[in-house]
Amino acid sequence: xxxxxxxxxxxxxGGALVGGGLAVGYGFLRxxxxxxxxxxxxxxxxxxxxxxxxxxxxxGLVTVAIPRSEMGQxxxxxxxxxxxxxxxxxxxxxxxxxxxxxDVYANIAVMKDALPFSDKHHExxxxxxxxxxxxxxxxxxxxxxxxxxxxxxxxxxxRQAGATAxxxxxxxxxxxxxxxxxxxxxxxxxxxxxxxxxxxxFGDFAILAASETVSLDPVLKKSSEFTLIGTxxxxxxxxxxVDGTAExxxxxxxxxxxxxxxxxxxxxxxxxxxxxxSAVKDMPGVLKVVPFESGVAVIADSFxxxxxxxxxxxATFNDGPAKEFSxxxxxxxxxxxxxxxDSRIYAETGDARAAIDEAQSAVKAVYKVPFLAHACMExxxxxAMVTDTGVEIWMPNQVPTLIKWFAEKIADVPAxxxxxxxxxxGGGFGRRLEIDLVxxxxxxxxxxxxxxxxxxxxRENDIQHDIFRPxxxxxxxxxxxSDGRISAWANRIVSQSVSGSYTARLLPWATMxxxxxxTSEGAADIPYEFTSRLVDHVPVKLPIEVGFxxxxxxxxxxxxxxxxxxxxxxAARADPVDFRLAHLENHPDFANVLKQxxxxxxxxxxxxxxxxxxxxxxxxxxxxxxxVVEITVNGDKEITVDKVYCVxxxxxxxxxxxxxxxxxxxxxxxxxxxxxxxxxxxxGVVLNSNFPDYEMIRLANCPEIxxxxxxxxxxxxxxxxxxxxxxxxxxxxAIFAGTGERLRELPxxxxxxxx
Amino acid sequence: MLRxxxxxxxxxxxxxxxxxxxxxxxxxxxxxGTKFGCGVAACGACTVHVDGEAxxxxxxxxxxxxxxxxxxxxxISGEMLNPVQLAWIQEQVPQCGYCQSGMIMAVSAFLxxxxxxxxxxxxxxxxxxxxxxxxxxxKRAIKRAAALQGGVQx
Ligand code: FES
Ligand code: FES
Numbered sequence: 001x002x003x004x005x006x007x008x009x010x011x012x013x014g015g016a017l018v019g020g021g022l023a024v025g026y027g028f029l030r031x032x033x034x035x036x037x038x039x040x041x042x043x044x045x046x047x048x049x050x051x052x053x054x055x056x057x058x059x060g061l062v063t064v065a066i067p068r069s070e071m072g073q074x075x076x077x078x079x080x081x082x083x084x085x086x087x088x089x090x091x092x093x094x095x096x097x098x099x100x101x102x103d104v105y106a107n108i109a110v111m112k113d114a115l116p117f118s119d120k121h122h123e124x125x126x127x128x129x130x131x132x133x134x135x136x137x138x139x140x141x142x143x144x145x146x147x148x149x150x151x152x153x154x155x156x157x158x159r160q161a162g163a164t165a166x167x168x169x170x171x172x173x174x175x176x177x178x179x180x181x182x183x184x185x186x187x188x189x190x191x192x193x194x195x196x197x198x199x200x201x202f203g204d205f206a207i208l209a210a211s212e213t214v215s216l217d218p219v220l221k222k223s224s225e226f227t228l229i230g231t232x233x234x235x236x237x238x239x240x241x242v243d244g245t246a247e248x249x250x251x252x253x254x255x256x257x258x259x260x261x262x263x264x265x266x267x268x269x270x271x272x273x274x275x276x277x278s279a280v281k282d283m284p285g286v287l288k289v290v291p292f293e294s295g296v297a298v299i300a301d302s303f304x305x306x307x308x309x310x311x312x313x314x315a316t317f318n319d320g321p322a323k324e325f326s327x328x329x330x331x332x333x334x335x336x337x338x339x340x341x342d343s344r345i346y347a348e349t350g351d352a353r354a355a356i357d358e359a360q361s362a363v364k365a366v367y368k369v370p371f372l373a374h375a376c377m378e379x380x381x382x383x384a385m386v387t388d389t390g391v392e393i394w395m396p397n398q399v400p401t402l403i404k405w406f407a408e409k410i411a412d413v414p415a416x417x418x419x420x421x422x423x424x425x426g427g428g429f430g431r432r433l434e435i436d437l438v439x440x441x442x443x444x445x446x447x448x449x450x451x452x453x454x455x456x457x458x459r460e461n462d463i464q465h466d467i468f469r470p471x472x473x474x475x476x477x478x479x480x481x482s483d484g485r486i487s488a489w490a491n492r493i494v495s496q497s498v499s500g501s502y503t504a505r506l507l508p509w510a511t512m513x514x515x516x517x518x519t520s521e522g523a524a525d526i527p528y529e530f531t532s533r534l535v536d537h538v539p540v541k542l543p544i545e546v547g548f549x550x551x552x553x554x555x556x557x558x559x560x561x562x563x564x565x566x567x568x569x570x571a572a573r574a575d576p577v578d579f580r581l582a583h584l585e586n587h588p589d590f591a592n593v594l595k596q597x598x599x600x601x602x603x604x605x606x607x608x609x610x611x612x613x614x615x616x617x618x619x620x621x622x623x624x625x626x627x628v629v630e631i632t633v634n635g636d637k638e639i640t641v642d643k644v645y646c647v648x649x650x651x652x653x654x655x656x657x658x659x660x661x662x663x664x665x666x667x668x669x670x671x672x673x674x675x676x677x678x679x680x681x682x683x684g685v686v687l688n689s690n691f692p693d694y695e696m697i698r699l700a701n702c703p704e705i706x707x708x709x710x711x712x713x714x715x716x717x718x719x720x721x722x723x724x725x726x727x728x729x730x731x732x733x734a735i736f737a738g739t740g741e742r743l744r745e746l747p748x749x750x751x752x753x754x755x
Numbered sequence: 756m757l758r759x760x761x762x763x764x765x766x767x768x769x770x771x772x773x774x775x776x777x778x779x780x781x782x783x784x785x786x787x788g789t790k791f792g793c794g795v796a797a798c799g800a801c802t803v804h805v806d807g808e809a810x811x812x813x814x815x816x817x818x819x820x821x822x823x824x825x826x827x828x829x830x831i832s833g834e835m836l837n838p839v840q841l842a843w844i845q846e847q848v849p850q851c852g853y854c855q856s857g858m859i860m861a862v863s864a865f866l867x868x869x870x871x872x873x874x875x876x877x878x879x880x881x882x883x884x885x886x887x888x889x890x891x892x893x894k895r896a897i898k899r900a901a902a903l904q905g906g907v908q909x
Contacts, residue, residue, distance in 0.1 A: 072851030072887045234847060241852030242840040244788020244828035248853060251787040259782070284771060302770075304778035377792055377800065377853040377886040426790070426853030427886050459793045657847055661892070665850055668888025691797040691884060700878035702890035 035216075038102035039065055048210040050168050052104045053161035054083060060189055060203030062087070062094045067105030068154075069145040069398050070098075070237055071428035072665070073720045074658035077235045079154050081654055085228040086162030086220060089202070090189040096236055101400040101420050105143045109153035144399040146433055146548060148621035148718020151654055155716055156220075163218035165209075172208035173200060223652065232657040237424070248426045249396030252383045254452040258287055260444050261306035261456065263313060264295035264465050267684035269320030269543050272296055280309040289313065290447045297444045303456055321543035322684035327471065330681070331368055334473040334540060337494040338366070343536040344515055346524035350532025355488035359479040362488075363571050365564055367476070368745045369556045371679040372469035372549055373694060378426020379462045382441035385452040390417030391442060394452075396425040398432040402506065406435045410442040429669070430548030434467050435505065463694050464686040467505075468679055469549030470496040472556045474523075476564040481531065484572045485582050489530045491523050491561065494538040498553070501546045518548075522557035522620055522725060527590045528565070528583035544681070550669055554620040554725040559674075559746065562616035562729030566736065576615050576733065577603055589712050590617060593626045593647050596710050601628035601645035610634060611642070614733025616726035623650035623717030627667070629703075629730040633738040637753045641671060641703040641731065649710045650717035659719050660707040666723020667705055672697045674728040675755040678747050701755060757821050761786070762830030768817070776820050777801045777812040780827060788828035788856045792884065799883030802857040802864075803827045809864035828856040831863060839863045842900035850887035858883050862897055871901055 036049035042065075043049045047057035055063040064080045076096045084091045099105055166186055173191045174181040177198050184193050192199035223229075240246040265271060275296045277289035285305030290297045296315050300306035356362045383394040384407070391411035397403050400420045408418045425432055437455065445453040457465075472495035481487035497516040516539070524535040549555060569579035577598045584591040594617050598604070607613060610632055617626040628645040646663045653659055676695040680687040688694040732743040735753065743751050759766045761784060768783050775794075780786045780803070789812060792800030796814035803812045804826040805819075831837050836844070839859050849855045858881070865872070865880045872880075877897055885893070 072849075074850070234844070235849075237852065238844055238847060238849050241849035241855050242836065242843045242859060243832035244786075244856045245832075246852050247787070248790075250791065253785060253787070302778060302782040304770075304774050304782065375886060377790075377798075377851060377884070379791065425851060427851045429886075456791075459795070661847065661850060661889075664891050665888040668890065669886075672888075690795050691793050692795065696884045696886065697888070697890070698884060699881050699890045699893060702888070702894075705891050 038100055038104050041100065042097065048206050050165040050209060051161050052099075052102070053158060054087065054165040056165070056169070056202050056206040056209070058203045058206055060201040060206070062089045062189070062202065064094060064096050065099035066096050067099040067143055068150045069396070069422055069425050069428065069432070071145065071398070071425035071432070073150070073662060074235055074655060075145065075150045076237050077233060078151050078654045078658060079158050080236060081228050081233060082154055082158040083162035085226055086159045087166045088186040088188065089162070091228055091233065093189070098422050101143055101404050107142060107144045107149055107153050109147070109149040142399065143401045144433065145428070146398050146430060148623075148720040148722065152622070152716050152718060159220050160216070160218060163220055164214055164216060167214040167218055168209040168212040169202055169205050171212040171214060172205040176205065176208065229652075229654050230656065233655050235658070246424055248378050248424045249381045249383070249394065250378055250426070250456060252394040252423065252454065254383070254385070257383070257452040257454055258299050258301060258448060259303040259306045259454050259456065260290075260297045260299045260441075261303060261310045261458070262295050262297045262440070262461065263310045263315055264461060265317040265320065267317065267319040268322035268465075268545070268681070268686070269684070270294070270317045270322075271320065273316040273318045275313060275315040277313070280313045283309045283312065288448060290444050292440060292443045297455070299444065299448055299453060303454070307458065319684065322681075325542060325544065325681060325684055327371060327679065327681040330471055330542065331370070331473065334471060334494045335366065335368070337538045337540055338473065338475045338492055340494070340538040343492065343538045345534065345536045346515075346517075346520040347533055347535040349530070350488075352488040352490045352532040352534040355532050356477045356479055356490050359488070362477050362479045363567055364475070364477045365567055365742070365744055367474045367560045367563060369472050369559060370677070370746065371471045371544070371681065372673055372677045373463050373466040373679050373688070374427075374429045374431035374549055375463060375694060375696070376425075376427030376429060376431050379459055380431070380437050380457040381455060382437040383452055383454040384438070384441040384445035386411050386442060386445045386449055388449065389413060390419070392419045392421075393438060393441075394421045394423060395438060395441075396423055396432060397438070398425070398428050398430075402435055403438045406438050407442050410439055411446060429550040430552070431466065433502075433548055436467070459691065460689045463688050463690060466679075467545045467547035469555060470498060470546040474556070474560040476560060478564065478568050480568065480572050484574060486528070486568055487531045489533045491535045492538065493520060493523055493536075493557065493560070494540060495519055496542055496544070496546045497539045498546050498548060500539065502548070505545065518553040520553060520557065522554035522618060523561055525619070526561050527587040527619065528580070529586060530583070550666070551620055551721040551724040554618065554721070555670070555673070558616065558618040558620070558725030559728040559732070562618060562726060563732050563744070566614070566729070566733040567742065570736075580615075580617060589649060589714055590619070590624055592712060593617065593624045593649050593710055596708060597626035597628055597645060597647040600647065600706070600708050603628065612734050612738030614730045614735070614737055616729035616733065618726040620722045620725050621718030622715060623648055623719060623722040625663070625722045625726055627726045627730045629727065629734045631731070631734045631738060633735065637739075639735070639748065639753050639755045641701070641755065643704045643706070644727070646705065646707045646723065647710050648707065648719070648722065649712050649714060650719050650722070651711060651714045652716050653709060653711055656709055659709060662719040663707045663723040664705045666721060667727050668697055668702060670724035670727035671703070671731065674731050674746055674748060676747055676749075757817060759817070759820060759825060760823065761825045762827060763824070770817060772818040773816045775813050776803070776815045776817045776825070779817045780812060786827050786829050790853055790856055792854065792857070797884070798854070798857075799861055800854050800857040802860040802883065804860060804864055807864065807867065809861045828860060831860075837863065838903035839866065839896075839900045842896040842903055846892045846896040846899060848889050848892040848896050850889055854883060854885045854887070858885065858893060862900065866897070866901055866904060870904060872897065
C-alpha cells in the first residue's frame, strides 16, 4: 500500500489564509493596471467601474459583475446580494452582468478544496497543503464555477467590493458637501448628511467617486447588522426565464452565423477513418464537410440541415481501446480489485484491518454503482469564430479560463486576441467544466474562417459522448463493540480517478499519478467516531473518460457509507437514528441536524402498513445534510417515493429560498440516479441514446419535498451539490425497512424494484 | 414557400416541408424562447401551441402547421405577464430555466382546458422534463395559476 504522508495534516497555518479578498484579487493585477481594469471594456458612457465588481452610472444604476456562471444555482442573485448588503444599494433596482475572464476573478475556494489530501474536514482548519493549493490557485488564476464554492469564495471579496464602492461614493459626497465622511449615512442607494439635511443618490456622485482612493480592506458589517443577507430575495434571473428572453448558449445569434452538427465515433475514444463528403455536398444548405480527430462535421445554413446531412454522411471509424470494455465487465473488474495489493489510504486510525480479521463476527457488504450521464437540459454547444489573428467564443461553460486557454491553443492565435463570452447555462452539474466542446468547435470553425460557427450536439451526442460519473464498487466491513457501537470500520473503494482523468484531458503530456481526494470524499471524512478505521481506495485506469458529476465522489460514497451504517444499526438491533447519534458524541453540529430531522419527519411515529422510511446523514462541500425518505412499497416491488424531509446546516445563509431550491434540485437529481440512472456500455459503445432510455423523474413521480434550514455557527458551506449525496442511501434504507431486502446496487431496477 | 401564422404575424419560410417546426421557429424566424431538449418528443422543452393545443415542436413537421395559429412563449409574453408566468415568478420556479418556456406553454394549454385541476390531472398531463428538479414548485405554481385565473371554486 502507498501511504500518504499523513503527518502533513498536522501543520496548521495560523491567521487568515488568503487575507482580504480584494487584496488577493488585486494581487493578480499587472503593474500599472487600475483596480477596475477587468471592467474597462464593458463600461459604458456615463458609467464608472469603481472596482472589478461594481459599476455605477450617473442615474444611480448599480451593475454587479458576476465572475461565476449562472447554471440555475442562483449565483447571480446570491453574489449580487453580497455586494448590495455592504454597499447599502437598492437591491430591487440593481442589475447583474457576466464578468469577463480575468485573473482577478480566480476561484480560491475551489482550489483549496481540490487539495488531494483528506484534511480541512469538519474543523475548518487551514493546513499547509490548503495554503499551497490556494497559492497555486492565485498563480493560475482559474475562474471556475464548481465544487459548490461560489458563495464561499465570494463571501469576502464581493462584500469588500461593495464596501469599497460605498466608501468611494461617501468620500465623493463628503468632498462635495464639505463634511466628514463619517457623518454620511447610506440607505437604499441614497447618501445623506444628518446635520445639514443634504442628500443625494449614488448617481450624483458616481463619476466623482471613481477618482477617490479608499482602503482596500474596509470594515465589513457584522452578521447582526445584515439587512439583506439571510432574507429570501426573488432571483434576478427569473423574470427572463418565464418570458423566453433569457439567453442561453444555444440562443446566440450572430451576423453571418452558420451551424455545425457532428457524427462521432460510436466506440468511445475512437477516431475517424474515412468519410465521403461528396455524398452530402448537394444536400440543401450544406456549406462544408469538416473531418476532425474523433468524427466529422457538416456545416450548413441551419442546424436542421446540418444534422440531416451529417446523418446521411457515410463515415467509418477506427475503434479505440474502449472497444474491449462493457459496463458489466467493468463492474466485475472493479470488484476483483477489491483484493488489490495496491491501494491508497485516505484515513487510518488504529488497526481496523486486524480488528476485523480477528473478530468473531464482522458485518461485510459490497456495493456497486454504475456510470452516469449529466444530461444537462441544454444540449452541449459552443459557438466559435476564428479569424487570421484571433478567436471569439460564446459558450455556456463553468471554467472560462480553461476555455480561453484551449481556444487559444487550437486556433493558434496570441492569447490577447482570445475572447470568451459565457451566456446562461441550461444546467451544468460538472459537465461544463470540460473542454471537449471548445476544442471541437474551434477545430471546425478554423475551416470556415471569419464566420461564427455554432456547434450544437444532439441529445444523442450528449448522452453517448458524455464524460461520465465513474462506476464504483465499495466493500465495507464493521465490527460491533460490547457497547453496541461500531468498534472497527474498514471501507475500500475501487473506481477510476476523476481528477486523474480530468488532468489527463487538460494536460495529455503529464502523467500524473497523485492522490485524488474526490475518490474517497464522503468516505474518509465521515464524522462517526469508531475505535479504529481504515479507508482506502484502489485506482483503476480505463479508457473511458470520467468527470465531475454533481457532488463527485460524495455521489456514491454517501450511498456506500450511509447504507452500511444502516446495516450496522440493524446488526446492533438499534434504531438507525439513535445508532448514528451514538457515534456523534463529539460532533454536536451533525447530531443537531439529525435530531432536527427526526423531529420534523416524525421519525418515531410508526407509518401505515405498506409504507416505510429511511434516513441518511452526510456532509459535503462543508454543509451537513440529513434526509428522511418515505416510500410506499408493495409485494410486486413497486415503489412510490412519497415524501422527502431534508435538514441542512450550511452555516451562514445568503438567500434562504435559494438554499431550499438547491436542496430540492439536488434531491431530485440524486433520486433520479437511484431510481433510473445507468449508462450501459457494450464493446465500448454507449447503448443509451436519449431520454426515453435514460429516464428522468417527472412531475408524476416527484415526491413532496420539505426542506428545513438549521444554521449553526459553523463556517459557510456550499449548497449546489450537498442535497444530492444522502438521498440514495435514505431510499435504500427505506426499502430495507419496508421489505427486509438490502439494496446494494444502483439503480433500484438491479434488484428488481420498479418506480 | 410555406406561410405560417406565428404569434399573429404572418411569415413566409423557404424550408424543407419535413423540417420540424422547432427549427423553423428558432433558426429561420429567430424566436429563441422555444428550446431544443431531445428532438424526439420526450422532454417538452420545445412545447408551443398549435391552434391552442400544446405540441412538441421538435417532432412536428412545419408543413402540418400551415393554416394554423402558432403561439410561442414570446406570443404569450406581452407587457402583462399571463397568470402562469406570474405564478412562476411568485413561486420562484425556474433554476437554470431552460425547460421553463416549454413548461409554461404546456401548463397554459392545460389550464385552458382544465381550470381547476386535481393533483392527478396535473401529474397525468404535464410530462415535461426539468433536469433541475423544479417539480415541487411547478406543482404549487400550477395551483396558484389556476387560482389567479379564477378557476378555483372554494
Ligand atoms: S425537444 Fe421536443 S420534446 Fe424534447
Ligand atoms: S429549470 Fe433547469 S431544466 Fe428546468
